[in-house]
Amino acid sequence: MKLDVNALRYLSKDDFRVLTAVEMGMRNHEIVPSELIDRIASLKHGGTYKVLKNLLKNKLLHHDSSKYDGFRLTYLGYDFLAIKTLVNRGVFAAVGRQIGVGKESDIFEVATEDGTVLAMKLHRLGRVSFRAVKSKRDYLRHRSSYNWLYLSRLAALKEFAFMKALDEHGFPVPHAVDCNRHCVIMSLIQGYPLVQVKQLQNPDTVFERILGLIVRLAEHGLIHCDFNEFNIMIDDEEKVTMIDFPQMVSVSHRNAEMYFDRDVECIFKFFRKRFNINADENEVEHDDSEVDSDEDCRPQFSDIKKASGFLDKELEASGFTRKDQNDIEKFVDGDVEEDLGSDSEETEDEQAIVDQKNDDSVKNFESLSLVREEEDDDLLERKLENGQHIMDH
Ligand code: ADP
Ligand code: MG
Numbered sequence: 395m396k397l398d399v400n401a402l403r404y405l406s407k408d409d410f411r412v413l414t415a416v417e418m419g420m421r422n423h424e425i426v427p428s429e430l431i432d433r434i435a436s437l438k439h440g441g442t443y444k445v446l447k448n449l450l451k452n453k454l455l456h457h458d459s460s461k462y463d464g465f466r467l468t469y470l471g472y473d474f475l476a477i478k479t480l481v482n483r484g485v486f487a488a489v490g491r492q493i494g495v496g497k498e499s500d501i502f503e504v505a506t507e508d509g510t511v512l513a514m515k516l517h518r519l520g521r522v523s524f525r526a527v528k529s530k531r532d533y534l535r536h537r538s539s540y541n542w543l544y545l546s547r548l549a550a551l552k553e554f555a556f557m558k559a560l561d562e563h564g565f566p567v568p569h570a571v572d573c574n575r576h577c578v579i580m581s582l583i584q585g586y587p588l589v590q591v592k593q594l595q596n597p598d599t600v601f602e603r604i605l606g607l608i609v610r611l612a613e614h615g616l617i618h619c620d621f622n623e624f625n626i627m628i629d630d631e632e633k634v635t636m637i638d639f640p641q642m643v644s645v646s647h648r649n650a651e652m653y654f655d656r657d658v659e660c661i662f663k664f665f666r667k668r669f670n671i672n673a674d675e676n677e678v679e680h681d682d683s684e685v686d687s688d689e690d691c692r693p694q695f696s697d698i699k700k701a702s703g704f705l706d707k708e709l710e711a712s713g714f715t716r717k718d719q720n721d722i723e724k725f726v727d728g729d730v731e732e733d734l735g736s737d738s739e740e741t742e743d744e745q746a747i748v749d750q751k752n753d754d755s756v757k758n759f760e761s762l763s764l765v766r767e768e769e770d771d772d773l774l775e776r777k778l779e780n781g782q783h784i785m786d787h
Contacts, residue, residue: 397500399489400760402478409445409449413467413474413475415434415435416455419434423464424466426464426465426466430464431465453470454468454470455471456468469518472546472575473516480579486505487506487761488759488761489502490503496638498518504759512582513582514579515550516577517546517577519542519546543576546576550576552640552718553639555709556639556714557569557570557580566607567636568580568581568637583629587625596632597665597671608657612698613698616643617644617647618636619641619643620638622660625637655692
């Protein structure tokens with residue numbers, strides 16, 4: 395999705411007030427009736443209705459009259475709320491080009507006031523796969539009211555918390571800068587996703603390094619669960635950085651071993667195919683059907699001395715609770731169980747990747763400085779700043 399931040403610059407304080415009122419209404423309404431929006435925003439002289447029209451025109455809201463008349467936030471509306479908060483906090487000042495389109499996210503470059511370029515990941519759960527959302531109906535039925543903005547916010551919070559904790563434990567991950575609503579700001583990784591890398595100077599070393607990461611993660615009590623060539627970045631020195639953490643689980647998860655083996659298998663399969671690497675040096679030329687012939691050389695889940703409690707202690711410090719983890723694990727489980735039936739190579743088609751070359755594109759940044767406001771003294775806005783109120787009960 396294109397992120398046209400131009401409109402953001404022209405939105406007034408009242409526009410944001412009404413947008414925020416819709417967000418607040420979504421705490422317990424999938425569709426928020428205009429009377430409720432009006433009551434929360436409490437603009438003078440029925441101003442809310444005029445503003446609603448403007449927000450609708452800018453595609454920040456969606457008008458829905460299927461069950462009753464009302465509004466809900468679009469992803470763009472949610473993007474703007476997160477971006478405004480982060481710009482007000484001084485986290486960044488301009489938005490640049492899109493650098494990645496994941497299955498359930500959009501990644502953009504953003505720049506701080508002093509010109510440092512960072513990466514902004516906007517989570518978009520449920521965007522692509524209606525199929526997956528359908529499979530989650532069981533889980534969703536148990537929620538009093540469901541909203542994928544809530545899941546996207548949870549995914550962002552989880553990603554931020556994991557990135558921070560992993561960074562602190564010396565794992566090669568982006569540096570987590572800040573997080574708001576469904577948006578994570580992190581350092582920009584130089585290099586390319588492994589899927590785009592056709593040649594390596596030392597494929598064996600890179601292969602060992604990547605496998606070593608899976609093992610070290612497990613030793614810390616964690617499994618990535620989506621450890622593949624799309625989520626590993628390689629720079630010119632062949633340094634490895636792992637990204638994309640919303641689906642990580644604990645080694646005590648009931649399917650832990652299966653997830654672990656699947657991560658390992660992904661790496662074996664990719665390196666065999668792309669770099670002709672087999673861990674077993676005695677093997678000559680593999681044929682793709684002999685998938686299990688290097689089985690013995692693989693790290694075994696049962697051999698790993700696993701730590702426990704990592705999730706609880708470190709992650710809760712970042713505001714990510716055990717309940718959040720359970721909520722999102724249920725959601726991710728649905729995906730994984732479906733994936734098992736399908737060919738993993740499908741990911742290649744589903745995932746469009748924008749050319750990763752980090753050219754000198756700062757000139758293309760759209761400055762957002764006009765949006766920035768001085769310390770907000772508006773109580774409502776301050777209370778809502780963290781967007782914690784969407785379906786968080
Ligand atoms: P998704 O969860 O949707 O798969 P990812 O976190 O894997 O999203 O990001 C999608 C793509 O965006 C990655 O494959 C990578 O090309 C790019 N990307 C993500 N994070 C960064 C980053 N910190 N620095 C540079 N590129 C990134
Ligand atoms: Mg990814």
